[in-house]
Amino acid sequence: MDVGSDLRKRFCVIHNPNAGTRGRLLFRNTVRELQRAGCHISIVDTTQHERGERIAKDAALSGQFDAIVAAGGDGTLHDVLRGIAGSNIPLGLIPSGTANIFSREIDLPTTPVALAEVLMRGPTFKVPVSVCNGHPFAFVVGVGFDAAAVQIFEKYQARRFGTFGIIATALATLWIHNEKPISIRTPQEEWVAHWVIVTRIQRFAGGLKLTPHADIKQPTFHVVSFQQRGRLRLALQLARMLFAIHGQSRNLRISVCQEVILEGSGSLPVQIDGELIGKLPLQLKFLTLQVPIITG
The missing domain is CATH 2.60.200.40 (Tumour Suppressor Smad4)
Known part of the structure; x- marks a missing residue:
């Protein structure tokens, strides 16, 4: 596990607005905590897989951000990971979706204050990139x-x-x-x-x-x-x-x-990753790439 020496202050947040009341509150309050801490946050709302992936890729290549954040469920994570695979920029999560299975797996906190602290100062661990028919997926x-x-x-x-x-x-x-x-x-x-x-x-x-x-x-x-x-x-x-x-x-x-x-x-x-995409036949394998994930 790697611990970044610099405080993260610049975030591109790719947000799926189709969340329930609890998810919306977690998202809004986490963003508010980051803003109170002086962070610069660029938020893009999207429910389209290809658009979310494209935005994440452009943000990762821009050099303007310290992390790309998926704010939504496991499907939003899927899109962001596909976009940044191959770059070294950290991927953060605001688990505001329905299942949020991946965020449970890595034991992310679920309160806005703790989550904002993790996004700014949390360590990262590297995840090998897996692909399905050549396209990266999360888990x-x-x-x-x-x-x-x-x-x-x-x-x-x-x-x-x-x-x-x-x-x-x-x-x-x-x-x-x-x-x-x-x-x-x-x-x-x-x-x-x-x-x-x-x-x-x-x-x-x-x-x-x-x-x-x-x-x-x-x-x-x-x-x-x-x-x-x-x-x-x-x-x-x-x-x-x-x-x-x-x-x-x-x-x-x-x-x-x-x-x-x-x-x-x-x-x-x-x-x-919880989304209805793809059809048989499927080939799953690993690439030599890794993605840094921010954790608590």
């Missing part, structure tokens, strides 16, 4: 059930209903999702499953610890595959995840690798 790719759940969640704007919306989405997906086989290939082995999560961190939806040995600082993927079909088996596996029952089972397989290829029907839903 997770899902094919099958979880991507179908994201589809339903977004279609019906279920974030408005909080925890109830998440539960209702899971139940609806369990009922209507059409499972299809997914071929998984690593340099060491090949197998077939009906739901695949390729992750670099321990936490999954709702902060559940799905892969307790994963480490974002390492160039490794944890390939979590659910191999048996059927709503009952899927419901049982979801219950295991909910109650943090880890490890292999007849239905669950976890493999660790540095490269993986996923193939199957192009109609299968795909989520990358």
Whole structure:
């Protein structure tokens, strides 16, 4: 972990305004604390993936900022990371989105005063850059059930209903999702499953610890595959995840690798960092690049 010798005072903040009340308050109050500390802040609001990426890239190349900040959820993080990959500028977070899984993973504070202090003075750690079909992503790719759940969640704007919306989405997906086989290939082995999560961190939806040995600082993927079909088996596996029952089972397989290829029907839903982008086939691997992430 690296500790910067200079105080960060110049921030480009890429903000997704589609946040709930708590997220908006955290964003506004954190920005206010930074301004009180004499920081220069340039804020750009956007909900468009390509625009967020482009703004982050231009800001990183400008030399006018000490850090680029993603203010939103994991999708905003995804866009900013894609934009700054290959530069040495630190990436900061104001976790004002719905899930904020990555910010939980690195134990960011959730109060404006503490978060502003982290952005100005917090140490950084370097994260190896992973790519999916050549495009950088932050931490997770899902094919099958979880991507179908994201589809339903977004279609019906279920974030408005909080925890109830998440539960209702899971139940609806369990009922209507059409499972299809997914071929998984690593340099060491090949197998077939009906739901695949390729992750670099321990936490999954709702902060559940799905892969307790994963480490974002390492160039490794944890390939979590659910191999048996059927709503009952899927419901049982979801219950295991909910109650943090880890490890292999007849239905669950976890493999660790540095490269993986996923193939199957192009109609299968795909989520990358919680956003519905991409489709099969997918090739995931690591580059030699690293991105500095500001942490507490």
